[in-house]
Amino acid sequence: MVEVMVRMLRRVLDSVVMSERHHRHYEDLSGPAVADAVGPNSILLLPIGAIEQHGPHLPMSVDEVIATETANAVTASVGDDFDIWQLPTLAVSKSNEHAWSPGTLWYSPETMMSILMDIGRSLSTTRAQRLVLLNGHGGNTTHLVTALRELRLQFGFKTFLTHPSLPPAYGGTSTEDELGMGIHGGLNETSVFMHLRPDLVDLSVAERRVPEHLVDNRHVRFGGSVSFGWLSNDFHSDGYIGDPTGASSERGAELFASAVETMSDQMAEISTFEFRR
Numbered sequence: 001m002v003e004v005m006v007r008m009l010r011r012v013l014d015s016v017v018m019s020e021r022h023h024r025h026y027e028d029l030s031g032p033a034v035a036d037a038v039g040p041n042s043i044l045l046l047p048i049g050a051i052e053q054h055g056p057h058l059p060m061s062v063d064e065v066i067a068t069e070t071a072n073a074v075t076a077s078v079g080d081d082f083d084i085w086q087l088p089t090l091a092v093s094k095s096n097e098h099a100w101s102p103g104t105l106w107y108s109p110e111t112m113m114s115i116l117m118d119i120g121r122s123l124s125t126t127r128a129q130r131l132v133l134l135n136g137h138g139g140n141t142t143h144l145v146t147a148l149r150e151l152r153l154q155f156g157f158k159t160f161l162t163h164p165s166l167p168p169a170y171g172g173t174s175t176e177d178e179l180g181m182g183i184h185g186g187l188n189e190t191s192v193f194m195h196l197r198p199d200l201v202d203l204s205v206a207e208r209r210v211p212e213h214l215v216d217n218r219h220v221r222f223g224g225s226v227s228f229g230w231l232s233n234d235f236h237s238d239g240y241i242g243d244p245t246g247a248s249s250e251r252g253a254e255l256f257a258s259a260v261e262t263m264s265d266q267m268a269e270i271s272t273f274e275f276r277r
């Protein structure tokens with residue numbers, strides 16, 4: 001009886017979610033409609049997620065969900081203003097820093113680059129000239145910066161990379177309490193995910209996992225003047241980096257809203273960006 005009720009409730013909830021689907025999903029266009037709908041002023045928006053371990057307190061889908069939901073919200077709010085077409089999320093990406101964790105899905109750098117180039121080649125058959133990568137997984141960042149130039153060179157796109165929150169390892173900030181090392185499954189990421197999918201978070205198993213000794217380093221540290229190769233279990237066998245223990249959906253709601261606002265503003269500038277005056 002309870003099971004039947006739960007299933008009914010699920011269906012009602014699903015229908016609510018489905019009715020909110022905005023009308024700027026690229027894949028919802030018919031094949032012939034692409035030629036008209038996607039024009040020279042369109043922005044193609046590719047959300048990139050990851051399916052990778054995020055510690056015991058979070059599911060593997062975190063980056064996929066955050067990238068998709070951010071893209072949904074930005075496109076719903078300014079998609080019509082800037083002619084944005086949201087592409088289907090690239091759910092799996094370059095997560096090989098978590099290769100040690102059984103079950104994590106990951107592409108090698110070579111595969112990831114090939115996929116991005118194949119997507120670029122496919123999209124170059126449309127009239128669009130602007131392609132934005134919306135990256136939900138910090139481990140992709142340097143690779144995607146490389147891809148921006150390759151996509152520009154090979155297919156002529158004006159290319160852009162944005163993050164719901166810039167990864168601390170690449171110049172973004174994280175909380176003082178985490179000593180700037182809320183890198184993976186930490187306070188902010190856990191909070192944003194709690195806002196989006198509260199039923200999938202279990203804070204009772206979360207602990208503080210901040211590699212505090214790195215603070216003593218002048219150069220070799222996250223965001224320092226010397227970069228270093230690391231795997232997510234190098235600092236602790238748990239594989240998450242940060243302190244999620246104080247995470248809350250309220251904090252997540254604020255972070256999410258500000259990310260959507262910032263990104264909407266970014267889209268305005270991207271829509272008119274030119275290399276020369």
Ligand SMILES: [Zn+2]
Pocket residue numbers: 054062063136137138184185189
């Ligand atoms: Zn993540």
